[in-house]
Amino acid sequence: MGEIWIKEAERLGGGSIGGAMDTPSAPPRVVWHTTESGTGDTSFKGVADYLIRIGAEPHILYDPTTDRLAQYGPLNQSARALKNDGLTRTNRTGAVCIQIEVLGRAANPFTSTWQPGPNFRALMRAIRSWGVPDAWPGGALAERYNDPNVSRSRTTWATKGGHYGHSQIPGNDHWDPGAINKNAIFAAAPVTPPPADSGSTSGSASTYTVKAGDTLSGIGAKTGVKWETIASLNGIKSPYVILVGQVLKLKDSTSTAPAKPAAKPVVSVAHLNVARAKDVPAPTGHTTYPAEVKIVEDALVKEGHLDKGYADGSWGTLTDAAYNAFRRKMGYTGSAATGSVGLESLKKLAARHGFVAVA
Incomplete structure (x- = not known):
């Protein structure tokens, strides 16, 4: 499912x-x-x-x-x-x-x-x-x-x-x-392509050209290669759907190909400011861009400015106050320490907590 x-x-x-x-x-x-x-x-x-x-x-x-x-x-x-x-x-x-x-x-x-x-x-x-x-x-x-x-x-x-x-x-x-x-x-939503062949000789290998409707689990069944191995080699998570026309080089479960590092989550300043404008005046718990807001809230919890119980994806007054507190910690004063979220301050928070800030 x-x-x-x-x-x-x-x-x-x-x-x-x-x-x-x-x-x-x-x-x-x-x-x-x-x-x-x-x-x-x-x-x-x-x-x-x-x-x-x-x-x-x-x-x-x-x-x-x-x-x-x-x-x-x-x-x-x-x-x-x-x-x-x-x-x-x-x-x-x-x-x-x-x-x-x-x-x-x-x-x-x-x-x-x-x-x-x-x-x-x-x-x-x-x-x-x-x-x-x-x-x-x-x-x-x-x-x-x-x-x-x-x-x-x-x-x-x-x-x-x-x-x-x-x-x-x-x-x-x-x-x-x-x-x-x-x-x-x-x-606009590409699936991670297969990695380049590193020249490793561990494990047996085979190639497979993807046709419409194929999934990695389906390819695994056809080639005798475990789908878990295929997913690991190609950095693709469930349900393992891949683009038509790709050619995959598949290795069996004896392969020791290194796993790809996970991509950092992305948070948009524009989305945060839309959430701030909509969530603050709305009833408690209202969310607009909950996934991105939650990333920022989790970072503010780690900074010590927000109680963990309020990191719920809703940019309410407590989240707003916590972000202002972070800006003051970073040296912002006056109007620069309040109001709309700025890209510069968000990049500072992102650098400290492993996400990417974009406009």
């Missing part, structure tokens, strides 16, 4: 939007939509509320210009963003059918102007955790309404896992998400 709730995502609504899948033995899939709206926080809130009001919630709402990510319901249940195809409940097709509404318009493909960041990579991590292949089995995406080049094959939809546009789903007449760059979706 893959991720049910994405820890980096905000929560929207009551947390339950659908039910069990009708064909859980069918391949997993994702459907990309566009909201036909503007972008930014004002549009995000307006669209989020509107989809709840009309009962058409997807699983995910994503802003490609701010990397803001929110989730309505669990990924292992259905959403409500598709029309049925006769008696076929398209929202309930597959092991999972993850519905993603992207702020933007089909006429202006969002991959031309987007700014994908850590939240988009978290979204792709969750998608891959269900074994959804990095593939678009439905063919061409629509470039306009009623585009004759678009297929809505019932057979493809029923039998092929991967990524689909709303325009490719049988029983539906929308043309979103437009002619987005399909390869850019995967390129």
Whole structure:
């Protein structure tokens, strides 16, 4: 089983939007939509509320210009963003059918102007955790309404896992998400490539060219190499989904290839200031970018400025006061020691506690 709730995502609504899948033995899939709206926080809130009001919630709402990510319901249940195809409940097709509404318009493909960041990579991590292949089995995406080049094959939809546009789903007449760059979706969240061959002679070796839908566990079964070893060699964690076209050099469990160091987490100043603006006036426990806020709070706990019990991912008044205390410790005074989070002070905290501060 893959991720049910994405820890980096905000929560929207009551947390339950659908039910069990009708064909859980069918391949997993994702459907990309566009909201036909503007972008930014004002549009995000307006669209989020509107989809709840009309009962058409997807699983995910994503802003490609701010990397803001929110989730309505669990990924292992259905959403409500598709029309049925006769008696076929398209929202309930597959092991999972993850519905993603992207702020933007089909006429202006969002991959031309987007700014994908850590939240988009978290979204792709969750998608891959269900074994959804990095593939678009439905063919061409629509470039306009009623585009004759678009297929809505019932057979493809029923039998092929991967990524689909709303325009490719049988029983539906929308043309979103437009002619987005399909390869850019995967390129924005690359899987760690295999390491260069170090010339080690320990263990036997073989190569395997990856095809659509392959996973490291699947390759392991085909080559007789344990998937744990393959994952270790390639620095890839569960569910071991890798990009089509890669050639892996695999070694058996006698290999002693060194493990790659873990990547440092990234915290955005812009995200912290959005969280600060939203969480402080909101009810206690409100979160906006909880994963990044929690990294900073944990660092402030270690600095001795925040009680561990308040490191909860919500940038409340105590977190604000703790960050101000850290700035004073670093020599900031007056207005420089209060207010919005600055990149310079965040870099100082990051250097002391093992994360990366970015604008």
